[in-house]
Amino acid sequence: xxxxxxxxxxxxxxxxxxxxxxxxxxxxxxxxxxxxxxxxxxxxxxxxxxxxxxxxxxxxxxxxxxxxxxxxxxxxxxxxxxxxxxxxxxxxxxxxxxxxxxxxxxxxxxxxxxxxxxxxxxxxxxxxxxxxxxxxxxxxxxxxxxxxxxxxxxxxxxxxxxxxxxx
Amino acid sequence: xxxxxxxxxxxxxxxxxxxxxxxxxxxxxxxxxxxxxxxxxxxxxxxxxxxxxxxxxxxxxxxxxxxxxxxxxxxxxxxxxxxxxxxxxxxxxxxxxxxxxxxxxxxxxxxxxxxxxxxxxxxxxxxxxxxxxxxxxxxxxxxxxxxxxxxxxxxxxxxxxxxxxxxxxxxxxxxxxxxxxxxxxxxxxxxxxxxxxxxxxxxxxxxxxxxxxxxxxxxxxxxxxxxxxxxxxxxxxxxxxxxxxxxxxxxxxxxxxxxxxxxxxxxxxxxxxxxxxxxxxxxxxxxxxxxxxxxxxxxxxxxxxxxxxxxxxxxxxxxxxxxxxxxxxxxxxxxxxxxxxxxxxxxxxxxxxxxxxxxxxxxxxxxxxxxxxxxxxxxxxxxxxxxxxxxxxxxxxxxxxxxxxxxxxxxxxxxxxxxxxxxxxxxxxxxxxxx
Amino acid sequence: xxxxxxxxxxxxxxxxxxxxxxxxxxxxxxxxxxxxxxxxxxxxxxxxxxxxxxxxxxxxxxxxxxxxxxxxxxxxxxxxxxxxxxxxxxxxxxxxxxxxxxxxxxxxxxxxxxxxxxxxxxxxxxxxxxxxxxxxxxxxxxxxxxxxxxxxxxxxxxxxxxxxxxxxxxxxxxxxxxxxxxxxxxxxxxxxxxxxxxxxxxxxxxxxxxxxxxxxxxxxxxxxxxxxxxxxxxxxxxxxxxxxxxxxxxxxxxxxxxxxxxxxxxxxxxxxxxxxxxxxxxxxxxxxxxxxxxxxxxxxxxxxxxxxxxxxxxxxxxxxxxxxxxxxxxxxxxxxxxxxxxxxxxxxxxxxxxxxxxxxxxxxxxxxxxxxxxxxxxxxxxxxxxxxxx
Numbered sequence: 001x002x003x004x005x006x007x008x009x010x011x012x013x014x015x016x017x018x019x020x021x022x023x024x025x026x027x028x029x030x031x032x033x034x035x036x037x038x039x040x041x042x043x044x045x046x047x048x049x050x051x052x053x054x055x056x057x058x059x060x061x062x063x064x065x066x067x068x069x070x071x072x073x074x075x076x077x078x079x080x081x082x083x084x085x086x087x088x089x090x091x092x093x094x095x096x097x098x099x100x101x102x103x104x105x106x107x108x109x110x111x112x113x114x115x116x117x118x119x120x121x122x123x124x125x126x127x128x129x130x131x132x133x134x135x136x137x138x139x140x141x142x143x144x145x146x147x148x149x150x151x152x153x154x155x156x157x158x159x160x161x162x163x164x165x166x167x
Numbered sequence: 168x169x170x171x172x173x174x175x176x177x178x179x180x181x182x183x184x185x186x187x188x189x190x191x192x193x194x195x196x197x198x199x200x201x202x203x204x205x206x207x208x209x210x211x212x213x214x215x216x217x218x219x220x221x222x223x224x225x226x227x228x229x230x231x232x233x234x235x236x237x238x239x240x241x242x243x244x245x246x247x248x249x250x251x252x253x254x255x256x257x258x259x260x261x262x263x264x265x266x267x268x269x270x271x272x273x274x275x276x277x278x279x280x281x282x283x284x285x286x287x288x289x290x291x292x293x294x295x296x297x298x299x300x301x302x303x304x305x306x307x308x309x310x311x312x313x314x315x316x317x318x319x320x321x322x323x324x325x326x327x328x329x330x331x332x333x334x335x336x337x338x339x340x341x342x343x344x345x346x347x348x349x350x351x352x353x354x355x356x357x358x359x360x361x362x363x364x365x366x367x368x369x370x371x372x373x374x375x376x377x378x379x380x381x382x383x384x385x386x387x388x389x390x391x392x393x394x395x396x397x398x399x400x401x402x403x404x405x406x407x408x409x410x411x412x413x414x415x416x417x418x419x420x421x422x423x424x425x426x427x428x429x430x431x432x433x434x435x436x437x438x439x440x441x442x443x444x445x446x447x448x449x450x451x452x453x454x455x456x457x458x459x460x461x462x463x464x465x466x467x468x469x470x471x472x473x474x475x476x477x478x479x480x481x482x483x484x485x486x487x488x489x490x491x492x493x494x495x496x497x498x499x500x501x502x503x504x505x506x507x508x509x510x511x512x513x514x515x516x517x518x519x520x521x522x523x524x525x526x527x528x529x530x531x532x533x534x535x536x537x538x539x540x541x542x543x544x545x546x547x548x549x550x551x552x553x554x555x556x557x558x559x560x561x562x563x564x565x566x567x568x569x570x571x572x573x574x575x576x577x578x579x580x581x582x583x584x585x586x587x588x589x590x591x592x593x594x595x596x597x598x599x600x601x602x
Numbered sequence: 603x604x605x606x607x608x609x610x611x612x613x614x615x616x617x618x619x620x621x622x623x624x625x626x627x628x629x630x631x632x633x634x635x636x637x638x639x640x641x642x643x644x645x646x647x648x649x650x651x652x653x654x655x656x657x658x659x660x661x662x663x664x665x666x667x668x669x670x671x672x673x674x675x676x677x678x679x680x681x682x683x684x685x686x687x688x689x690x691x692x693x694x695x696x697x698x699x700x701x702x703x704x705x706x707x708x709x710x711x712x713x714x715x716x717x718x719x720x721x722x723x724x725x726x727x728x729x730x731x732x733x734x735x736x737x738x739x740x741x742x743x744x745x746x747x748x749x750x751x752x753x754x755x756x757x758x759x760x761x762x763x764x765x766x767x768x769x770x771x772x773x774x775x776x777x778x779x780x781x782x783x784x785x786x787x788x789x790x791x792x793x794x795x796x797x798x799x800x801x802x803x804x805x806x807x808x809x810x811x812x813x814x815x816x817x818x819x820x821x822x823x824x825x826x827x828x829x830x831x832x833x834x835x836x837x838x839x840x841x842x843x844x845x846x847x848x849x850x851x852x853x854x855x856x857x858x859x860x861x862x863x864x865x866x867x868x869x870x871x872x873x874x875x876x877x878x879x880x881x882x883x884x885x886x887x888x889x890x891x892x893x894x895x896x897x898x899x900x901x902x903x904x905x906x907x908x909x910x911x912x913x914x915x916x917x918x919x920x921x922x923x924x925x926x927x928x929x930x931x932x933x934x935x936x937x938x939x940x941x942x943x944x945x946x947x948x949x950x951x952x953x954x955x956x957x958x959x960x961x962x963x964x965x966x967x968x969x970x971x972x973x974x975x976x977x978x979x980x981x982x983x984x985x986x987x988x989x990x991x992x
Contacts, residue, residue, distance in 0.1 A: 097311050122352075
């Protein structure tokens with residue numbers, strides 16, 4: 001386990017990277033990470049990823065926001081015990097605006113918190129075994145294999161069209 | 168267009184700047200300081216340092232507030248709404264536009280604070296339990312403003328920052344030393360892993376989908392500062408969409424004003440092509456027509472209403488004391504943009520720049536005509552009065568523009584002013600040159 | 603199908619004539635007015651979709667564009683139906699016998715007739731001019747030569763000069779149609795809806811009407827496109843992703859409709875000026891109209907909003923037909939809500955009867971016949987091997 005070797009392979013386009021990923025499906029090597037400078041449908045498809053659950057965070061935020069906004073307005077309106085002005089104390093028409101703004105605000109908070117939780121950002125450990133060209137023009141695959149397998153892994157990647165090296 | 172070329176061009180802009188850049192920054196900063204000094208004077212002396220009085224209690228501070236919120240809106244239009252419409256031409260200008268939004272909202276948010284006079288009492292508007300047992304009145308449009316502007320500022324900043332994460336990672340990877348450390352922190356360790364992209368794409372879509380109704384609602388709320396009052400010239404149901412369209416109108420013009428120099432100084436001509444400027448100009452035709460429609464409908468219904476107060480208010484706007492401002496408004500906002508119907512005008516850089524500046528002048532005067540023109544000449548003839556801005560107000564106006572350009576100048580040299588990642592995505596999807 | 607729709611038309615016409623000759627002609631005219639406004643808006647709004655797609659150079663919805671263009675067949679019918687309104691003006695315009703509140707300069711029959719006729723003629727003329735040039739452009743453009751299955755004309759070699767001329771003309775008429783759409787629909791809304799209650803006014807009313815028209819037009823477009831897709835499948839050129847996008851547009855305009863409604867409501871509510879509030883109070887807070895108001899709101903906004911958030915729904919044609927029909931009913935009722943209290947100020951119960959439904963059926967038949975005629979006549983709009991529609 002701890003003797004695992006890591007190989008970083010860089011591909012110039014996502015089609016080759018995706019085929020390399022698919023080719024690794026039945027192999028003894030493990031795909032640790034895939035880096036890309038842009039989101040790629042082909043790679044996501046090859047990885048057979050499930051749909052992101054981020055939406056639930058956003059929705060939860062939105063719902064909390066809506067009720068908070070309306071709730072805050074109603075609560076603060078009822079706290080003032082003198083009747084002033086000709087408008088009803090609890091008036092839904094203007095309070096809808098406050099509710100709406102809070103909905104958006106809290107939905108965005110949910111969105112951001114969801115993003116941070118789901119992606120585990122900020123995290124700096126990945127930067128250790130990382131190739132800086134991955135944010136440039138290359139798609140990077142980090143794979144691990146048992147001791148002795150590195151040459152085969154490197155060869156496999158080179159055959160798939162990428163440049164590979166040990167990390 | 169390869170990924171490498173895109174990166175090269177943008178990273179080039181982040182190199183150490185020449186003397187004239189810093190000279191301009193200092194100049195803008197001096198302007199900002201002038202504005203700050205004027206505000207400091209006003210805090211010391213009192214709100215009377217401004218020209219507002221009875222009957223015109225709202226002056227240039229409100230005009231500037233509405234103006235800057237308006238500028239902010241087209242940034243979100245370009246980065247969020249056009250994203251939802253999958254309009255590829257938005258990509259090269261989205262980052263600069265979104266930045267314009269963030270800075271413009273910051274400046275806009277200052278103005279209610281400035282207008283408060285006794286600025287140390289600003290915390291009264293925040294809803295928190297206090298010993299005075301007071302809460303803000305959530306039925307008031309001014310409190311809607313507090314909620315809406317704070318929401319807009321927060322959401323725009325988060326959208327702007329999140330959108331920049333992959334680009335910040337790119338810069339980190341090309342930087343060295345202290346810069347690398349700084350970008351490492353602000354990029355939150357983004358490495359472009361598929362798990363990150365998977366959620367990021369979704370989050371970005373939600374940001375765009377949430378920012379869109381927010382844009383419409385924020386300027387509607389700002390318009391309701393006026394429309395919910397009963398003063399003739401203020402009380403009109405069309406205000407919300409009219410203000411939103413006007414906001415986008417002035418914002419797009421400001422985008423042109425900023426992007427045209429940016430494009431030539433930073434050699435972005437390959438991405439920010441004339442086609443894109445052309446599309447912005449065409450959108451300006453649309454917003455100009457909407458604003459023109461609103462003017463016509465308001466005038467028609469003022470006549471139709473058979474209400475002498477309403478009719479007098481609108482008559483005076485056109486021929487009264489502030490008629491010069493009125494005609495500047497009409498010509499700059501509705502007539503001048505019609506020139507964009509001509510292809511030659513849309514593709515000529517000098518024309519684009521000139522018209523964009525004229526539109527912003529016109530839109531500033533539109534707020535003048537509405538805010539001041541209506542207040543100066545309302546129900547009772549013996550309550551009519553005039554207003555002119557004081558030197559302090561001019562100072563603060565100057566300060567606000569200088570602050571905007573100061574912040575924008577700092578931004579363009581330290582953060583990527585074009586979205587590297589989105590451009591790469593555009594190339595990847597086979598667009599090559601953006602349409 | 604033609605026989606069924608023609609039967610609808612005859613039923614509607616019959617009911618209408620029968621009611622006019624009877625004890626309560628005003629009921630017939632009310633139904634006529636509501637239907638005229640609704641179905642004209644459907645045609646104008648649906649057609650706008652094609653124009654907007656052209657102006658924005660969008661390529662995603664070309665087959666939908668063709669369906670949208672077929673609604674132009676209703677334009678001449680709508681124009682004639684408008685003229686018929688003036689056969690019973692005393693039942694349509696409350697201010698004719700009553701008080702025009704000093705607005706007689708604007709609210710008098712000859713002027714109203716003249717300007718609205720001119721406006722509708724202009725709008726429909728521009729729309730048909732756009733259509734003519736757009737069709738010519740489609741016929742002679744290089745893309746049209748490829749993949750054409752049934753040609754009703756011989757294909758000529760694309761002449762680039764001609765192409766330019768037709769492109770330019772199409773663009774010009776497209777812009778003019780959009781401008782006319784805004785102004786003419788505003789005019790019609792002011793004259794035929796807002797001024798029914800002469801003392802009241804709302805500057806947003808015109809824009810509210812044309813946003814409503816586009817919302818309605820999108821709903822109609824989705825219904826017709828869904829029917830075509832159900833009967834012809836992918837051969838029609840329509841794809842689920844187009845329905846998804848159209849559904850998103852529908853969602854957006856539903857929101858915009860609600861937003862414009864709210865903009866008027868909040869300003870009037872807050873200002874609390876009796877001249878303005880009486881209109882709103884009567885329609886949203888007093889019997890018998892308040893229940894209708896809630897029904898309208900739920901059918902037109904709440905239900906579509908909650909349902910259209912879901913992505914999958916937009917790509918299910920049968921479901922969308924149902925949803926869009928709800929929107930239709932909602933907006934039909936909304937028209938009733940706007941003009942009803944003006945025409946029946948002392949109503950104790952909703953002036954809604956079976957005869958209104960029959961007259962509506964007649965208008966529906968007219969629209970269906972027009973659209974069907976256009977789709978079958980201009981066969982290259984929907985590329986298909988066999989022309990027989992269900």
